[in-house]
Amino acid sequence: MEIKGIGVSPGIAIGKACVIKKKQAAVTGILLIDDTEIAVEIERFDNAVILAITEIEGIKNNPALADEDIAILETHIELIGDPQIKDDVTELITAERKNANDAIIEVTQNMVELFRNMDDEYMQARAADMEDIGNRILKHLIGVDTPATQKFEPDTIIIAEDLSPSDTITMDLNCISGFATHAGSTTSHSAIIARARGLPAVVGCGASIMSIQDGDAIIIDGISGQVYVNPGDETIHQLKIKRKQFILQTGKLKQLKDIPAVTTDGTAIILSANISGAADMDNVFHHGGQGVGLFRTELLFMNRNTYPTEDKQFEFYKQTALKAKGKPVIVRTIDIGGDKQIPYFGLPAEENPFLGYRAIRICLDREDIFITQLKAILRASVFGELKIMLPMIAGVLELRQAKCILEKAKKQLLEDNFPFNTGIELGIMIEIPSAAITADILAKEVDFFSIGTNDLCQYTLAVDRMNEKIAHLYDPFNPGVLRLIRNVIEQANRHQIHVGMCGEMAGDPLATVLLLGMGLKEFSMSATSIHNIKNNIIHTDMAEAKRVCEKVMGLDNPDDIKTYLQQFIK
DSSP: OEEEOEEEEOSEEEEEEEEEOOOOOOOOOOBOOSHHHHHHHHHHHHHHHHHHHHHHHHHHTOTTOOHHHHHHHHHHHHHHTOHHHHHHHHHHHHHSOBOHHHHHHHHHHHHHHHHHTOSSHHHHHHHHHHHHHHHHHHHHHHOOOOGGGOOOOTTEEEEESOOOHHHHHHSOOTTEEEEEESSOOTTSHHHHHHHHTTOOEEEOOOGGGGGOOTTOEEEEETTTTEEEESOOHHHHHHHHHHHHHHHHHHHHHHTTTTSOOBOTTSOBOEEEEEESSGGGHHHHHHTTOOSEEEEOOGGGGSSOSSOOOHHHHHHHHHHHHHHTTTOOEEEEOOOOBTTBOOGGGOOOOOSSGGGSSOTHHHHHHOHHHHHHHHHHHHHHGGGSOEEEEEOSOOSHHHHHHHHHHHHHHHHHHHHTTOOOOTTOOEEEEEOSHHHHHTHHHHTTTOSEEEEOHHHHHHHHHTOOTTOTTTGGGOOTTSHHHHHHHHHHHHHHHHTTOEEEEOSGGGGOGGGHHHHHHHTOOEEEEOGGGHHHHHHHHHTOOHHHHHHHHHHHHTOOSHHHHHHHHHHHHO
């Protein structure tokens, strides 16, 4: 039997299945009787939080942990200690008389639901972190078992519904060759850890993966996303050859970390990473990143009941600026709305939120929210090379209005004697077709463009990526999307402003030569994709890349375009 999933960590693993089925903590429904019981339950919760943090601190002391592991654990410590979680749990215990067990389950489920309903794949993947910290607190409340306590035979292939970040960090991986899961995505922390440790992994396999039995012979192909159950001799032979070739290639790629991303004819290319906080910076440098092309700020606004203060935001941006060690960090202003609903924002329900009241549209309408964030970023700019980027800009009038508010923020800081970088760069994300078409107009108003291919593709093709019936129509190699991208790059270069790309396409090896041929010189992606993209760059001649671009722009459908690019790479 063959099962198709998403390959999130390349490599070939051959072994025997070990199926993990977690026990889920159940809501008891038991209500508290008096104030004494309420006080006891609050104390139980507080103690569980302390024990959870202490446990993670102990795990962090393991010298075998990679930088990625430690960064994730530090994020979990911050999340577990978040006062907002305590406030929400305490409210349920005191106001609704729920016991601590039921309260943390409800709070966790609400957080998980918030993230899972988002369109952004990275933000969706954070649902696993929310679930993870909830389960860790529960473990210390009622003793929930985790896979970390299990012992495995050599060459074990883990099969599971999903694996939390804690699972993949704390379980004994010495005998584990790879894993396959029902759920998951390319940006989940378990996928990041699998890549960091070189464990082949396939996620998003669907319910059929759970039909596998303990002891079944399994081969995981993390390159193609295939899982082979009890394969025949010929299949085993072919995949062993593929594994040998992959190991040789991987060894070569790891040697590229400190090699400059320069084409064969001497053109220097900037390779940056997309992050959500200071803890991600170690991973950026570990993979040879030269800075941050997209700093998502939404996490700071989530899991709260009120807006973060200017000082709270300032500290958040300051820590990232310091961790960046002088490298550029492009900070995207808040991109809330659409798929990212936050209760205290009081956003109205909309029939089509992706075309509605979101991102810069909210900021221009709610100047108090926007100016607070801008002032916090400006104050943090003295600690590093921060840049400001505005999302969802559709035209020049919105941009000019935003620039006026930015000037107000600067004026207020000057009046209050707060230092900031007066020459801080301002840029916009190009993710709406109208912005891509009028790039020549917008280029006169900003210091840089960053092409957000995820939304640009979605809006250009009128395809909701989350709709399974039409998701196959979502294709960044569609000629219409490529023409918009090329126009944006050409206009930016013509007006002598920086232009980068921070969407998924930037980390797609199939697109590298094509984008170079269009004139793109700044790529921002998941940190773990940098080696592959750099490998393509250092083997590319710009004149050849331009010929590839011209050939592609003469093709009339995405299938032919991808076939041509695949043949060229080979």
